Amino acid sequence: MIGRLRGELLEKHPPQLLIDVNGVGYEVEASMNTFYRLPELGRQVTLFTHFVVREDAQLLYGFADREERLLFRTLIKVNGVGPKLALTILSGISANDFVRSVHDQDTAALVRLPGVGKKTAERLIVEMKDKLKDLQVADFGEFQLSGGGDPDVAVSMPATDHRAEAESALVALGYKPVQATKAIAQAEKALGAGGSSEDLIRQSLKSMVTG
Secondary structure (H helix, E strand, O other): OOOEEEEEEEEEEOOEEEEEEOOEEEEEEEOHHHHOOOOOOOOEEEEEEEEEEOOOOEEEEEEOOHHHHHHHHHHOOOOOOOHHHHHHHHHHOOHHHHHHHHHOOOHHHHHOOOOOOHHHHHHHHHHHHHHOOOOOHHHOOOOOOOOOOOHHHOOOOOHHHHHHHHHHHHHHOOOOHHHHHHHHHHHHHHHOOOOOHHHHHHHHHHHHHHO
16 A cells, blocks of 8 residues: 655645656545645655555545544445545544534534535545544644645646536535536635635635525
């Protein structure tokens, strides 16, 4: 199993990454909480990974720290929750808030996530409450956007490209195209000019999950 990658960050198109490790390019899928912590392109990055082998594909999922990977691995043990839905959940809510929602049996917070209906939310609470009973919310550090990266080497993209990339990311995370377009438009109004695709995605997810 591939448990960790360290290499040069070549591409990042949420939720997908391309990392060069000694000349081998690894395609990795990551949650938005991990994306917010990535350095600029061309910089070194270290991710903790989870390798999934299916009949039709081999998929590698990457996480900024062991805690998020642990939560991902716990999620995919829940009946009816696969890697894609687990990644969507970790993109729409922080690890702290998710653990808190499970402990507080807050189904309302969970059903706002795409792909999580009332029955799935109830199942998550029932099955994960036991799995997380020995973990406190403090065990999961809040995910913060790291400042790693030199603004002088940031890749400039037109606003339309940022918008398209952000919409594509939301659709890949399970939101309907109409929802994604509306959410990104609202995020642009809230952020004003100059927001990156990650900024747009973060603002959109925040508004959809809390709204």
